[in-house]
Amino acid sequence: MRIDEIRYSIQNIRKRKLRSWLTIISILIGIAAIFALVSFGIGIWNYVNLLAEESGRDKLFIQGKSIGAPGTDENFFISKDDVDFVSKIKGVDEIVGMYFSAGEIEFDDVKKYYYLMGLDPDKIDFVEEAFANSIFKGRQLKEGDLNKAVLGYNYQFDDKIFKKGVKLGDKLNINGNSFEVIGFFDEVGNPQDDSNTYITSEAFEQLYPDKKDEFGFVMLSSQNGVVPSELAERIEERLRKFKDQDEGKEDFFVQTFEDAVATFTTIINVILGVLILIASISTLVAFVNIMNTMYTAIIERTKEIGVMKAVGAKNEDILLIFMFESGFLGLIGGIAGVIVGYIVASIGGAIAAANGFALLKPEFPIALIIGCLLFAFIVGVTAGYFPARRASKLKPVDALRYE
Numbered sequence: 001m002r003i004d005e006i007r008y009s010i011q012n013i014r015k016r017k018l019r020s021w022l023t024i025i026s027i028l029i030g031i032a033a034i035f036a037l038v039s040f041g042i043g044i045w046n047y048v049n050l051l052a053e054e055s056g057r058d059k060l061f062i063q064g065k066s067i068g069a070p071g072t073d074e075n076f077f078i079s080k081d082d083v084d085f086v087s088k089i090k091g092v093d094e095i096v097g098m099y100f101s102a103g104e105i106e107f108d109d110v111k112k113y114y115y116l117m118g119l120d121p122d123k124i125d126f127v128e129e130a131f132a133n134s135i136f137k138g139r140q141l142k143e144g145d146l147n148k149a150v151l152g153y154n155y156q157f158d159d160k161i162f163k164k165g166v167k168l169g170d171k172l173n174i175n176g177n178s179f180e181v182i183g184f185f186d187e188v189g190n191p192q193d194d195s196n197t198y199i200t201s202e203a204f205e206q207l208y209p210d211k212k213d214e215f216g217f218v219m220l221s222s223q224n225g226v227v228p229s230e231l232a233e234r235i236e237e238r239l240r241k242f243k244d245q246d247e248g249k250e251d252f253f254v255q256t257f258e259d260a261v262a263t264f265t266t267i268i269n270v271i272l273g274v275l276i277l278i279a280s281i282s283t284l285v286a287f288v289n290i291m292n293t294m295y296t297a298i299i300e301r302t303k304e305i306g307v308m309k310a311v312g313a314k315n316e317d318i319l320l321i322f323m324f325e326s327g328f329l330g331l332i333g334g335i336a337g338v339i340v341g342y343i344v345a346s347i348g349g350a351i352a353a354a355n356g357f358a359l360l361k362p363e364f365p366i367a368l369i370i371g372c373l374l375f376a377f378i379v380g381v382t383a384g385y386f387p388a389r390r391a392s393k394l395k396p397v398d399a400l401r402y403e
Contacts, residue, residue, distance in 0.1 A: 019293055020329060026289045027333025027376055028340060030282030035341030035372050036348065037279060039362035041272045043349070047189065047359045048261055051132050058093075059130050059257040060232055062086065062218040062239075065250070076251055080213035085242050086235055091226040096123035099204040100216030105197055106173035107162045114152075114161070114195045116174065118204025121145070130219050131188075138168045138183030146203045149179040153187040154194040154356055161195060174199070175207050189359030228256040286333065287383045290326050294387035298322070315393065322388030323381055330380020334373045341372075 064076030083097045099118030104111055119127055121143045128134045141150055149172070154160040156167075166172065170181045174197065188194050205212045222231045232254045240250050308318065345362035352360035 019296070023286070023289045023293045023329050024333040024336060026282065026286035027330055027379065028337040030279060030284075030286050031334050031337025031372050031376050032341035032344060033279030033282060034276055034375075035338050035368065036345040036362070037272055037275050038368055039341070039345045039364055040348070040360060041268065042365065042368065043361045043363040044268055044359060045265065046363060047361070048265060051261075057256075057258055058222045058226075058228055060220050060222065060228055060235070061255050061257070061260065062220070062235070062252060063255075064216070064252050077211075077214040077216060078218045078252060080215070082239060082243070082252075083215065083218055086218070086220065086239060089231075089235055089238055091223050091231045091234065093221045093223045094123075094126050095218065095220035096120055096126055097215030098127070098217045098219065099201055099208070099211065099214075101204075101208060101211065103197060103207075104173075104175050105161075106176075107166060107170070108164055110162055112161060114197060115192070116197045116199065116204070116207075118201040119198055120201045126221070127219065130221075133186050133188055135183050136186035138181070140183060141198065141200050143200075145182070145200050146206065147177070147179050148182045148199070148203075149174065150183040150185060150198040151181055152185055152194040152196045152198075154191065155181075156184055160356070177207060179203075187358055189357065189361075191356035194356055228258065232256050232259075283379060286330075287379055290329060290380055290383035291387060293329070294322055294326050294384045295390075297325070298387055298390060319388045323384050326384020326388070327377050327381040330383070331373065331377045333380070334376025337376065338369055338372050 062078055062082075064078055078097060080097065083095060086092060087095045097120075099116075101116050102113055103116030105114055105116075106112075119141060121141050124140050124142075128140075135150070136153060137156070138150070141148060151166060155162075155165070157165045166181055168181055168183070171178050172181065173179070179199065185194075185196075185198070199207075222228045236250070236254045239252065239254075240247065243251070245251065342364060345364075349360060349362045352358070
């Protein structure tokens with residue numbers, strides 16, 4: 001297309017500012033929604049992949065089948081005998097059982113209820129590796145820390161857990177017993193994990209004597225060269241026989257870290273897919289708006305088209321002029337949509353982080369930006385094709401006679 005034809009197309013868009021802007025806004029809404037949602041999706045996927053890399057793909061979980069969080073259903077747990085049995089299965093490298101229960105946390109005469117975890121001090125390094133987290137401030141638990149506690153990241157800040165943030169050396173009551181705060185875990189990125197309280201397994205057993213040797217959660221790693229999925233099947237089969245349970249009626253399940261990641265990713269993909277589908281409806285509306293805009297433009301400019309053909313314009317010249325107009329509208333809407341989507345996603349990410357959802361951090365790779373712009377342009381060109389084709393087939397004589 002020649003430069004003068006491009007200028008002609010842009011001039012026609014400028015002449016019909018209101019109609020052009022309405023069309024651009026309809027594209028903007030769809031592209032902005034898709035851009036923002038996909039940016040969050042990419043951020044979550046990258047977070048999960050990073051967690052998988054840092055934790056190691058050799059990790060497995062054993063958990064009682066229960067409703068709710070691990071350890072909150074007293075009827076389902078993994079016993080110490082179960083853990084001892086699993087530790088002897090070929091292919092198991094390291095294994096640790098963790099206590100898990102809801103606890104009453106009191107600070108400055110205010111009581112809150114959050115999850116309390118009891119950890120074996122000798123297995124702390126393994127737990128930190130498995131959860132890809134470590135101490136952010138202070139120190140970790142060690143043998144003999146009966147009245148010491150390490151808190152989740154959110155406890156440090158005002159109005160996150162308590163009105164006043166907790167500091168190292170502060171005392172708080174756990175189930176009515178005084179504990180000194182000796183450390184804080186680094187940020188995980190979700191309110192639940194960042195609100196957990198950690199004490200030694202011995203201290204946990206003193207608080208919950210009826211839960212001694214009843215673990216809410218078991219973590220283990222596979223030996224080098226052992227396929228985690230195959231080890232999971234072996235553990236499930238042998239532990240089922242050890243507990244004398246029928247297949248399909250086990251009171252536990254074994255899951256590899258990769259399976260857990262895949263399940264989480266599938267859920268995220270489904271949610272994002274539905275949201276993007278809804279957002280795409282706006283793009284469909286924009287598609288229809290562009291078609292209507294171009295059809296209206298053709299009707300208004302029928303005589304003009306006749307004049308252009310009379311002075312030598314070819315069918316393909318007319319086709320390209322109108323397709324460029326529609327494509328240009330789509331591209332402008334795409335650019336505006338990317339800008340608005342970036343702003344919305346950035347604000348949304350900041351709000352999510354402020355409320356403890358740091359994992360909801362949007363990311364904006366260049367491929368996403370180019371993809372959205374290209375998609376918007378294609379929508380515009382495609383929507384403008386049929387009106388443009390109709391315009392190109394107008395006969396000069398009929399067009400000049402049009403009233």
